[in-house]
Amino acid sequence: MNGIIGAVGQNTASILLAVIAVMVAIVAWQAILHRRLEAQRRVFARLTQGVHIGNLEEVLLQHVDELRSYADRIARLETHADATSRELQGCVQHIGVVRFDAFDDVGGQQSFACALLDRHRNGVVISGIYARSDLRVYAKRLDRGVPNVPLTKEETEAVAQAAAGPAS
Template structure:
């Protein structure tokens, strides 16, 4: 009788242990299926191999994107980003021209670009262009051109 008691306890203990192991195996099976879900892998080895190749592709893409963004950053620094325009009347005293004349600055982040000026009168329109390097021109700028350059440069201080 004592032997039967011990046998019963051993069987119950083994039954509980088997139940726990079955639960653990089911849990592991669910995790493995999650790993292989959505892919063509039939087993864990194939899934890991696929993930490894995907990681290599992603790392290569990251390197390419870093290079591309560096290139874009260089090109962006050379592009026109600051624009300033000032309208004015060059013939203030005699009423000719009105405020049809203007000076416009088009500059990059590094201060390179051009200032375009247009002087309008009833008879003709004159257009002038002055190169800008480092926010300065080798040619003398009019007050209106200087003002348009200041307006264009202020755009960079707002960033």
């Protein structure tokens, strides 16, 4: 025992330096762990923000339930968007209007041809022929851009204008 005490007594400075080095290492390690713990606390605070549950497992389960709910809602919205897109294909998307003078004695381009087409070029051409004593309106159906009866020059121009223009 005297040998150990004697060795300690002779190496007190070295032992003291070793103990100080170990203590500095422990303090440094404690600082690192403290930073990590604070980072984890911030993450936990963000996870539990607005939630009145104390247990991390319960918070995570609640978040998973919310994510499932959002996924279900997104799926329903995608289904609705697809149905709406299909419906819109049959709606008027292209419009072409040509104004003209049907007769030499009537000016002001009061006659017109209006083409109303869907995405597939189905639709109608409505023409209004203005004369001094009356106005006559005609409608001609189009299936895939092909009329059911021959079109006038102005009606053909209105269809071409509608087909060339952007969807409205």
